Amino acid sequence: MRTCYLHIGMPKTGTMSIQASLGRATSLGDKFKYIVLDKQVNCSAALLEIFAGEVTQREQELRTGWTPEQGLANRNRLLAQLHSSFDDQHEVFILSGERLHNLTVPQLQELRKALSRHVDQVKVLAYVRGAASWIESAFQQRLKTGSPANFNNLRNVLPKYQAKFLRFDRAFDRENVVLWPFNPAEFPGKDVVLDFCHRLAIPFDASRVIIDNEGVSVDGLALLYLYRRLAKQGKLSPQDKLDVRLLTRQLRDIEGDKMRLAPSVLKPYLELTAADMAWMEERLGSSISALPPERPGALRTEADLLQLTPRALIWLQRTLGDALPDSPTHEQVVVAMDIWLAGLRSKAARAGAAGGQPAAKTARANRLAAARATPKA
Structure with missing residues (x-):
């Protein structure tokens, strides 16, 4: 049975390492093919442009002076590239983009329709990170990318599970959306790339794993x-x-050391998102709401971070x-x-x-x- 696995992250679950490792591999064997669009292993930008007409700010700057006709021509070029990525030599195709939760349900349905032209089934795959570690990681990511980041107000880094995932249940049907807990300590070699490959039975040597992130102490x-x-x-x-x-x-x-937040900092934000966590725990069948234990050096106030x-x-x-x-x-x-x-x-x-x-x-x-x-x- 020909299958397309649509990997959607979630963000902050080693997605870039999965994309880099599989997308840059010389071969995944005779059965598997990793789809690259516009020479990008993260296909978010191409898929968002095809199905929502959305382009990044950087792309908009490069495209100054483009006519609507040129924009449409580029979308059609990317769509043709997506269709041509499905060949007769492989049975399983992997397409990855961690920003696809920006697509609406109708847009995701159009994506499903496009993929279904070439395969018998489309399965959506995602790792789900616990809320406390998500808040820690998302705050750091906002700091590193220039997004608003205020230690004293972490409301904008809550995970928003239902808003991210419910649309995939509706567009692809819930039984086709497979969610896995993001627990690196339980992964083979404690590595998300190896865990991903193990779950899909992709032949992949641990020596070929590419760690692709911007960790900052x-x-x-x-x-x-x-x-x-x-x-x-x-x-x-x-x-x-x-x-x-x-x-x-x-x-x-x-x-x-990595930045860690004290339980006293995290607790009020987990209380704010309790209903959302409960929805995801029922959906995932696993707990994501646990507070971390007290850890040496964990930050309790903004003054701790500024020291x-x-x-x-x-x-x-x-x-x-x-x-x-x-x-x-x-x-x-x-x-x-x-x-x-x-x-x-x-x-x-x-x-x-x-x-x-x-x-x-x-x-x-x-x-x-x-x-x-x-x-x-």
């Missing part, structure tokens, strides 16, 4: 949070968000040199980081001007430029 996050708290208040511009990502790449070099450790200051002093005085105030740290960031920005711009853009991005920019030059139909 609590010391790195403290510096990032301080910088955003004092220098990047309010709504961030697109350039501000690029700056935050640029800083994040540098701060990954600071070694140390820079000697390790963080030593790393920053070595990186910035004379730009940072001894025993600096928070304001002095932020001023020094701002100067540092200006240098990083200039360096990145020079690399781009000298042809330092990655080949895939260069090819993509060339294709988009060619599409802009296409005459109206």
Whole structure:
């Protein structure tokens, strides 16, 4: 029976590592094929454009001046690429996109219809992360990407299980939506890629696993949070968000423990989302509402996060040199980081001007430029 597995995340469950490991593998055997769209192993952007007409802000900037006809032509190009990905040589196809919960039920039904042209069944697959660890991880992700992130108000990082998953039950039928608890401690080798492959019987060597994430220690996050708290208040511009990502790449070099939130911080937010957790626990057949135990170094207040450790200051002093005085105030740290960031920005711009853009991005920019030059139909 020909099958398409539609992997939808959920976000913060090792999705990028699954996509990178399977999408970049030279072979998954004779039976399995991983679908890549527009040279991207994460097919969210292509599928959102095909079925919702939604493009990312970065894509919108590249497409300045596009006519509606050119936008439609690009959607049709991507749809044709999706259909052509299904061949006669394989029996099982894997298509992955963790932002597909942004599609409406009718749009997901259109996706199901498109996939069903080529296979006998479509199964939706997702890992479900516990609410407490989701809040911790989602807060860090918002910090690293420039999204609003306030330690004193974590309402915007609640998991919202029902809003994410109920639409898939309705569009694909509940029996076709398979949910697994995200419990890395119980995975083969404690690795989500190996667990995913084990569940689907995909032949995959552990040595081929690609870890694809931007982990930042609590010391790195403290510096990032301080910088955003004092220098990047309010709504961030697109350039501000690029700056935050640029800083994040540098701060990954600071070694140390992961950021953990104390149970006293998490408890009121879990109470806020109790009904949503109960819905998911019934749906999943597994508990996701447990509070973590007390852990050394867990953050209890914003002041804990803003308290820079000697390790963080030593790393920053070595990186910035004379730009940072001894025993600096928070304001002095932020001023020094701002100067540092200006240098990083200039360096990145020079690399781009000298042809330092990655080949895939260069090819993509060339294709988009060619599409802009296409005459109206």
